Amino acid sequence: MSMQKVVVCKGSDGYNSTKKSLMGLHIDTGKLKNKKILIKPNAGRLVDKDLGINTSPDVVAGVIDFFKEAGVHGLTVGESPIMGVKALNSLKQCGISQVALERGVKLLDLDSAPPVVVKIENGKVIDRLKVCRGAVDADYIVSVPVIKTHMHTQVSLGLKNMKGCLYKKEKVKLHQLPFSDKIIPPAKSLDAAVADMSNILLPNLTVIDGTIAQEGLGPSAGAPVPMGVIIASENCLAADWVAVRLMGFDPVKVHHLQLAIESLKRRSDSFDIDNDSLVVEPADYMKWKVDLKSPPKKISLEFLNVKVEDKDSCSACLSTVLMFLQRHYKDFADYFSEENPLHIAIGKGIGKQPENALLIGNCTFNQKGGNIFVKGCPPVASEIKAALFKKIKK
Ligand code: SF4
Incomplete structure (x- = not known):
């Protein structure tokens, strides 16, 4: 296993591509037996499947079966949706509940227990966040987002998906911060806040669902685009980097990703995350790039x-x-x-x-x-x- 490794799988079958990508990572699943694993899809909206808005149930099923076949059973699928939506309703409508329950995996409304306030050391714009207890109690978190454009942050991928581990209205706080002179425009406070959040909520594994992506007016009113790719890595920022490239954008210009990479390098001896240092399988993965329509500036x-x-x-x-x-x-x-x-x-x-x-x-x-x-x-x-x-x- 290498923290620099990213596996990309192409195919029309999201379930098999997901399992194949995870097998390609050679994850040390032995250490995960008897651990609490939280699978965090992007299921924050009350919508049907296959719209490029919520994570495909086939991809969630692939993640679950990969772990179960490796003898890892402490799995839970959890979500804290956008304001006005209940987790168990959105998980049900997009078909994730069904694939989880069929496999004996519990569903968790992450807003159902009181949150835990977690301090953020050296945050640029936030110093603490109310995190859902289910995320704090998990030993290992798997972020399973959809490839999407986003009007506020350009893209929404593995790191941004972790905002759904913040308790109820705490998610709103990230959008309502004053401008700070610690941020160099065109980055915004929201970009810095997502990067600060990465100090405490970086997933252990990221599986990005690009079976049906979303372009344009994301995160929910854009157009679905069948891309047929799955991107997996034990390094969320590396997975996001590769996904951004496959969307036809420049990762250097995705400000929350850049700020999160800088932050990770400041607080650990992390390797660089760029085109030269990542090990991506297959090396010629850019043959699967689909130029998605950017979110409009106005x-x-x-x-x-x-x-x-x-x-x-x-x-x-x-x-x-x-x-x-x-x-x-x-x-x-x-x-x-x-x-x-x-x-x-x-x-x-x-x-x-x-x-x-x-x-x-x-x-x-x-x-x-x-x-x-x-x-x-x-x-x-x-x-x-x-x-x-x-x-x-x-
Ligand atoms: S912008 Fe304000 S009113 Fe609208 S959903 Fe967010 S918190 Fe609620």
Whole structure:
């Protein structure tokens, strides 16, 4: 086993590719017998499988069977979803519950027990986080994310997936930090916060599900793209590095990944993580690269005559707005123009809004004034639609 090793498998069968990639790592599973293993998929949204939003159940099944066949039985599948979603519901809807229960593996709502406050030594922007007890108690964590683009962090992969081990609203905290002079732009506070989180929540094993990836308006309103790859490594940052390259992006420009690599090197004698130092099997893995569409810099580039102010929102409200626009834009687009755009605002940090702006989520309450306020944490897309159409009809 080498911490520098990353295995990439290509194939249409996510289950077999997952097992093959894990076998290629030669993990020392003997030390894991009688240990508590937490499998952390990305299952934070209440959606069906095969959309490139939640982890494929076939990949989770491949991870479970790999460990069980190696005699490792202390497995649990756990999640702490985005605000407004219950873990057991999202795990069920995307099919992960079924594959886990069929194999006698427990499901865990990570928000069901009181959290543990864990200190972060030398964090750039955070010094402690409330971590779910199920993650703190685990001896070994397997991060099983989906390959996705992300409007806030460019990509969402193995490291970002660990945010789903933060207790309930603690996830929001990472999005609402003030700018710090310790951060060099264009990196943002959120990038530094995800890197700080890596000091305490770096998984032991990462299996990245690229069976169906997501491009564009990620993490939930982008388009699914069949990539047919699985990427596995005992080094999460190395796995993420390779996944970013396979998405057609430059890992050096993914700020949370760069900051996490720097942080790891500062606190350990970690090797470099770059194209020269990683050992990737097969060496010619870039033949499987699929150039995914980047997340747009501005939502108005995708939706004409819609202006969105997004200041310190979390993924839950961002996802709601993107879903609302994706589903209902065509129904209201004709009512707005360049001179009279639809203003939408999300997040705690927004300023005063033009009259009749749509203010979405409880975080925007203080600016509500004469605007249209849609309460909820987050609200759902149908509530936003109802509020907007009430305004249009007036
Ligand atoms: S209102 Fe929206 S941005 Fe604020 S915490 Fe709730 S989901 Fe996040």
